[in-house]
Amino acid sequence: MATNLIDELDAVEKKSLGLTLDIGALEGLKKMPVDVFEGVYLGEAHEDALILCLDVRNFSSFLCSHKDGTVFRLITEFTSNLLSCINQFGYGCSYYKLLGDGAIVIWDKASGDTISEALFIFDSYTAFLNEDLFRPYEKIALAGALVSDKVFKYEISAELSELKYRDYVGYGINLACRLQNLAGANELVLNEALAVPGGVPFRVNAVPKLQKDLLLLKGIKEGDRKRVLFYDR
Secondary structure: OOOOHHHHOOHHHHHHOOOOOOHHHHHHHOOOOEEEOOOOOOEEEEEEEEEEEEEEEOHHHHHHHOOHHHHHHHHHHHHHHHHHHHHHHOOOOOEEEEOOOEEEEEEOOOOHHHHHHHHHHHHHHHHHHHHHHOOOOOOOEEEEEEEEEEEEEEEEEEHHHOEEEEEEEOHHHHHHHHHHHHOOOOOEEEOHHHOOOOOOOEEEEOOHHHHHHHHHOOOOOHHHOOOEEEEOO
16 A cells, blocks of 8 residues: 555545544654554664653552542543653654553654653653642652663554554663663663763662662663662752
8 A cells, every 4th residue: 555544535534534633643643553554564673762661659559549430530641641741742752652550652762852852751740740640649659761772663564454553672671661660759760871971860879779679670681780870850
């Protein structure tokens, strides 16, 4: 199929399908896991991608101690506001995906601009949660990890449905997901690749228990086990 399915729909078809699309909406589709099939299969390797992994601390305890309506309201407001934050401030990102009470956001290349976007998303959304959405609930808070490493981007398609599925795999994603477990409330863990002159401001946490937890993490390289690094605002 040489052209995008959206381009083939006339005004009547768009109206009947309830589609209201502009350039911004089409660009947004390119950052999401599901898009309209264009007849092109994509496979790319990105050597120094930037991966932001976010997670809500103590969310499981929150689930067990609050009524369904409260949980439903909080998680829907959390995710909808998070997507708004990513779309507004992560305009250079290539991909984002919700993961229950968290998310992964990926930029294909780590640079001064993309790092600034990632940190601004974390800082601004953490502030919003602490001042507004999470304020009535003392034990829950945002935490995460920001790393730069290699990832692979790929697309697969179910051609009969005219849809394609986009995703990323690779060590960088595994590293971000594992390192975020070391972060406490309002903390962002970094990997060594970002702790360079002119990179992200950082501090080293030498608490023995935290260092032990780092050594016990599975599936990460020895070079990423040296020390525990945190973003220092």
